[in-house]
Amino acid sequence: MGIVNDVLDDGLGGLTHNVITGKLEDLVNWSRSRSSWPASFGLACCAIEMMATGGAHYDISRFGMEVFRASPRQADIMIVAGRVSQKMAPVLRQVYDQMMEPKWVISMGVCASSGGMFNNYAIVQGVDQVVPVDVYAPGCPPTPETLIHAIETLHGLIENEQILKRRAESGAGANIHVQQIEASSTPVLLGSKS
Numbered sequence: 001m002g003i004v005n006d007v008l009d010d011g012l013g014g015l016t017h018n019v020i021t022g023k024l025e026d027l028v029n030w031s032r033s034r035s036s037w038p039a040s041f042g043l044a045c046c047a048i049e050m051m052a053t054g055g056a057h058y059d060i061s062r063f064g065m066e067v068f069r070a071s072p073r074q075a076d077i078m079i080v081a082g083r084v085s086q087k088m089a090p091v092l093r094q095v096y097d098q099m100m101e102p103k104w105v106i107s108m109g110v111c112a113s114s115g116g117m118f119n120n121y122a123i124v125q126g127v128d129q130v131v132p133v134d135v136y137a138p139g140c141p142p143t144p145e146t147l148i149h150a151i152e153t154l155h156g157l158i159e160n161e162q163i164l165k166r167r168a169e170s171g172a173g174a175n176i177h178v179q180q181i182e183a184s185s186t187p188v189l190l191g192s193k194s
Contacts, residue, residue: 026159032076032102033158039075039099040068041092044082046109046141053144063151072098077154078131079147083111084124096131104158106150107133110140139180146180 042050053060054068069075072095084092096105107127110116113136115125127133134157137150 029159029161033155035064036077036104036155036158037067037069037075038065038077038079039072039095040081041078041095042081043084043088044109044111046081046112049141049144050079050081050108050147053147058144058148060148060151063155065151072096073100075099076102077104077106079106079108080112080127080131080133081108081141083116083118084127084130085122086124089124089130092127093130104134104154105131106135106137106147106154108137108147108150109142110138113138116140137180142180143182145182149179 040047040050042048052058054066060066065077072078076099078096078099080092096103105127107113111118111123112127113133115123119125124130135150135154137146139146142150
């Protein structure tokens with residue numbers, strides 16, 4: 001009855017924000033964040049942790065991401081997992097250019113984010129030199145919990161549409177760094193907003 005009283009007292013201003021009163025843009029952003037398909041770009045040991053995230057214990061299908069697309073034309077999130085060599089950088093950029101818009105990039109691991117321990121001429125010192133990175137997942141290698149945290153962070157940014165605004169202003173990604181989460185033996189409870 002509280003909703004009815006608010007409407008009677010305040011008119012339409014008394015309605016709480018719901019699917020009827022929400023903006024179409026909010027609905028599109030929410031559905032876009034819950035139906036993203038990743039293009040796997042596993043280059044090193046971080047790719048094993050990315051595959052574990054798709055397994056039964058962590059099950060990223062809860063986020064609508066159970067299908068890792070082999071074709072970049074069917075993907076909208078690129079997860080760069082591992083070190084990027086100078087020879088692989090043009091291929092990475094070509095795959096990124098073939099992805100549909102809007103598209104986002106998660107840099108998974110220290111090697112993808114900054115070159116890691118490979119401070120030499122053969123390794124790109126950060127994938128952000130090749131493609132605009134939206135979320136960085138730290139660790140060597142990052143745990144599946146860290147990757148899921150990075151995915152949830154990206155979903156929150158997609159819902160708020162902050163990424164496209166930043167990319168339009170600067171031509172770069174959102175440049176969000178998430179905190180590393182240590183591995184645990186208990187199942188991961190996700191979706192709770194704190």
